[in-house]
Amino acid sequence: MGTPCYRILADAFVKEGVTDVFALTGDGNMYWEAAYTEAPGTRTINVRHEHAAVAMASAYARVADTVGVASVTCGPGVTQISTALATAVQARIPLVIFAGESPLHGGWYNQSIDLGPIVTATGARYIPVHSTARLHACVLEAFHHARSRNEPVVLGVPFDLQKEKVETPGEYTPSTAFLPDAGPRWPHPDYLARAVDRLRAARRVVVIAGRGARGPDARDACIRLAERVNGALATTLPMRGLFAGHKRDIGSAGSFGHPATGDALKNADLIIAVGASLRGYTSDHGRVFPPEKVLQIDEHPTGLARGRATAALFLAADAALGVSALADAIEAESPAPDWPDWGAEDYARRLRSEPIDSFEYPVEQGTLDPRAVIGALDAALPKDWGCVNSSGHSSFFSAHMLDRPAGTFLTIREFGAIGNGLGYAAGMAAARPNRPTVLLEGDGGLMVHIQELETIRLQGWKILICVLNDGAYGAEIHKLRADGLSDKGGVYGRNDLARMAEGFGIRGAVVDRLEALPGLIEEFRRGEGSMLLDIQVSDQVISPRMAMNIGLRK
Incomplete structure (x- = not known):
């Protein structure tokens, strides 16, 4: 048959x-x-x-x-x-x-x-x-x-x-x-020696870890090297939180970085990029550090990514082995070289003590400053809950949540498409069924695939959907306004997203007071299933990245 x-x-x-x-x-x-x-x-x-x-x-x-x-x-x-x-x-x-x-x-x-x-x-x-x-x-x-x-x-x-x-x-x-079991790639001794010479000549070192350094051995090796050379620790955006809580952690590098992170990278004289592709975002396309400053440690360094040089010096090696070999070589020298204190820990303290942006905007009555919203959410959400940082204008603000381990904070921003948030949150919930997931999304992104609220309900996933609702496509209206044009095409109004969620069988709540957030998060924690928070945010607050792009700030 x-x-x-x-x-x-x-x-x-x-x-x-x-x-x-x-x-x-x-x-x-x-x-x-x-x-x-x-x-x-x-x-x-x-x-x-x-x-x-x-x-x-x-x-x-x-x-x-x-x-x-x-x-x-x-x-x-x-x-x-x-x-x-x-x-x-x-x-x-x-x-x-x-x-x-x-x-x-x-x-x-x-x-x-x-x-x-x-x-x-x-x-x-x-x-x-x-x-x-x-x-x-x-x-x-x-x-x-x-x-x-x-x-x-x-x-x-x-x-x-x-x-x-x-x-x-x-x-x-x-x-x-x-799949060939070829083992990890050890650094070639001649190229290791060249990397050691470059490190020895540097005085202000930042180690940036990418996805290739996500394992615990690579993480520990990066910390060991940074401590030995009085350096700072940073990550690419997808690996934000890898060094959470460490006294040398200066956050994620690039276009979504904290001002303290940008200052540290600009002042550094050597960037050691470990397991990072360096396709442009991490250096903010050369704005925060040029390729001439970079030593790239990667199993398969390319030298060129998206038409831009990635580094000046390369060490082809497994992340953990390459960084450990650098540290071993430095520690074996006699007398041991010394690196001055150039303020790496001060930059790390600034990351925690200074706001990402202090520019004053006229926040209309009944709405909230998205920067304050993220601060309140960060304070109230347990650190072991999964978080999904979606795309769109609001994603800059939600990328600045501290001490959340890299494995629990998901950022997939490639191709710049909005509308992925609900899908990404659902995928995380399916992969981590024993921990709640938090989606940080804009109203425009939510509406693209709002029908998946039904999927979330049917699967019984526990997802807290935090929508920063400015009633518009934020990136577009800020660009149009900056050019003196009508923003009508990007303004849709503040739809009642909470009632829409309830129509799909998910609890919804409108939030126009920061003080309401802790209680609603506790209600979600104690309850069953998912919940949507329709957080009313001002459409006047512009992310620093957007403000720079449209020429409002340098």
Whole structure:
């Protein structure tokens, strides 16, 4: 009789260790999805929009440190995910998306479209599954590529082929069996010596850790080196909180950095970037430090990223091994070199004692200053709750919450798309089911995929959705006003988001007093399910980053 291809494909996903799939069911994927869900220990999370499925899988992959998996139908099911795919490509998130294709052996079909160019235009890999003899090979190739390249892959499977019955192939061997166990990369001694010479000549050192330094050994090595050379510790934005609580922690570097962080980086004479891609955001495109100051430690340094030089000196090495080797070499010297106190701990104290921005704005009655809102939330929210920093104008303010470990604060800002917040919060909640998740979002971003409030309710996730509601698209209105143009196109008014949430079965509350926040957070903590706080913020307060971009401040 044979076995339907969709069952063989579903079994291969299970053998790859996939336990959670985010899906929107349609003709092109429903048979595969039904077969996958039959396997013990699996869960399919059904959503209301394909983009949200891929966004959830992206956050799940980042938080769980695994391959995220989503599933969509053919035609519009794939066209709908192009933005989420492009974001995952730029953020280097490993994903495998099972997508239906129009019938391989049929004639005209109303959802027929050439999926390959759509997928590859985003930078993702497209693998068409058009041969029943290559079912295992295609799944293996998809997962191997996702794992080894940290890139999303779309498997396109015609749904008439999925139902064909074939002889069951042999046992599926997962892609992990083909990932080379080559061990971590040790630094070459000649290049290590060159890096030591550069470090010895420096007097004001900042160690910046990126995602490549997220392991505890790399973190400890960075701290050890910074303490030895009287340096400061910083991170890229996605790794903010890696050094939380350390007396040398000066926060995240780049366009979202604290003024104290920017001052420290400008005054430093050596930046040691560890496991950081240096694609522009961390240096604020050269505004806070030039590549001439940078020693990059990375397993695969590129030298050029997005058309800009990354560093002047490179040490190809595993993050922990490279930084430890630097520290070992310095400590082995006799007499030991000495680095002056240039105020690294003072910069760290400024991070905690000075506001991110003290410019005075006319805050209209009945609204709140978003800077004060984030301060109040930071004080009231437990540090072990997960936090998602979404996109849009409000995301600058919410990026400045202290002492939240890197593994609990999710920032995926690549491609600049709003509307990902609910999906990312859901993905984090799925990956961390035993801890509440907090979403920090703008009203414009929420409205893009507000339908996923239903998904959140149906799944029973515990998510506190904090919406900084200025009744507008903040970035756009500030730019229009600065140029003396009408802001009408960016102003939508303050919709009653709390009542909208209640329409989806989620508790909602309007917040126009800071004093109300602690009580509402406690109500959320004690209660079941999710809650939305419609926080009324002023549309007059401009983030310092935006104010600089539009020429209002230097």
